[in-house]
Amino acid sequence: MSHTEHEDPILRTSPARVGKMLAILLGIMIIGGAIFFLNYGYWNSYLPTAGKIQESLGKSAAPGQGQVTGKTINVNLSFVESPDFKVYAFNTVSLSDPNHNPTINANVGDKIEFDVKNAGKSFHAFAITTSTSGPGPAIDGTTIGTADDPMKPGSSGKVSFVPSQAGTYYYICAVPGHRELGMEGKIIVAAGTAAPSGAAVKPTGNKVEFTVSFVMSADFKQYAFDALPGQAGTNPDIKVKSGDTVTIHVKNDSKSFHAFGVVTDPNDPSSVLWDSAFGTPDNPLKPGQSGDVTFVAGAPGTYHYICTVPGHAALGMDAKFIVE
Structure with a gap:
């Protein structure tokens, strides 16, 4: 065989078969995409496993939100600091003022609504905890801002707390060191006598x-x-x-x-x-x-x-x- 001669190529498949294979793959992609987007709300309705794990890790094991009695206690708090930044407090830095870090009295099941404003010149974060010292851990669902993402001066936020157990709780600034400088108030919760909100009642007929x-x-x-x-x-x-x-x-x-x-x-x-x-x-x-x-x-x-x-x-x- 001379160098000018070539062997005929050996085809492993045919153009028609390649076309059919591509058509099948394209069809699978179109059908799969249609199924996904038609059910987008369903896929978006649940946390992925990693998200559920992370969510559970972030929850406090401390006694937290419980059933409501129907009573709501409204509390207004402001983060404030002294001009020399040596004293931190809620509402006022004056220790003789009754509005200084006011004690909140409530019963189990009462809903305490906090309206919190950062009236200071520093960064702060609101939280409720059972810990007697340090920045927490916070009871799940009671934070406004965090130490890593605090409330800026002038910002505000709202959060509610329904204690499920009697005892002493603390509302604090969760930025490390600020509680020790004075940003701490007490929430004293008594057992109370109100019926739980889930209790059955006799139908009125209305x-x-x-x-x-x-x-x-x-x-x-x-x-x-x-x-x-x-x-x-x-x-x-x-x-x-x-x-x-x-x-x-x-x-x-x-x-x-x-x-x-x-x-x-x-x-x-x-x-x-x-x-x-x-x-x-x-x-x-x-x-x-x-x-x-x-x-x-x-x-x-x-x-x-x-x-x-x-x-x-x-x-x-x-x-x-x-x-x-």
């Missing part, structure tokens, strides 16, 4: 009905009931009488998955009261679904109706359920 709808913005960043934040009618209060038989008509007008429940603590979707749940995080309402739930409203107090799918209440699906 029947009331309400309709709530799950709604979301197109970019999945805003969650609410009835109307988006900033629009009229968003997250309306529901007011009933203790003993009323309440029927809630629930509609899922969003493109995600949701579940309804009246709870004592909006940060704890498992604190559902009075068999008021409709759907669950494991068996939620699909987009377009609706249904009814009927229950008897219990002891007077301010509760919350939320989406019980983890994370959705924090994103905005959290409104007041008031029992008078």
Whole structure:
């Protein structure tokens, strides 16, 4: 064979077969993508395993938020410092002023609403703890800012605390060293005699009905009931009488998955009261679904109706359920 002659190439496949293989792969990708995006709300409804682990590690083992009695205590606090920055305190640096680090008295189950402002010139972070010294650990759900991401001068925030056990708690600045300089106040909690909020009550025979709808913005960043934040009618209060038989008509007008429940603590979707749940995080309402739930409203107090799918209440699906 001369050097000008070439052997015919041996084909391992054919252009037609390559085309079919590419078509199959493309089809699988399109179908997989469609399944993912059509169920985006479902995938977004649950924390990944790593997130659940991290969430559990961040919780304090100290006695924390409990069931409410219906009583709310409003407390206004301000971080302040002396001009020479040697004395740190809440409200005033004057030790003789009764508003200096005021002691808060409450009963188990009372809801203490803190409105906290950084009126100083330094950085601060608010927390409630059972620890008698140091910056914590903080009771889960009672912080405003952290030592790594503190409140800047002039900023403010709100947080609530429902003690579940009697004892002495402390509200502090969680920035290391600031508590030792004076930013510490006491919360003295007595056992109290109020009935727990979850206690059953005798039905009055009065029947009331309400309709709530799950709604979301197109970019999945805003969650609410009835109307988006900033629009009229968003997250309306529901007011009933203790003993009323309440029927809630629930509609899922969003493109995600949701579940309804009246709870004592909006940060704890498992604190559902009075068999008021409709759907669950494991068996939620699909987009377009609706249904009814009927229950008897219990002891007077301010509760919350939320989406019980983890994370959705924090994103905005959290409104007041008031029992008078």
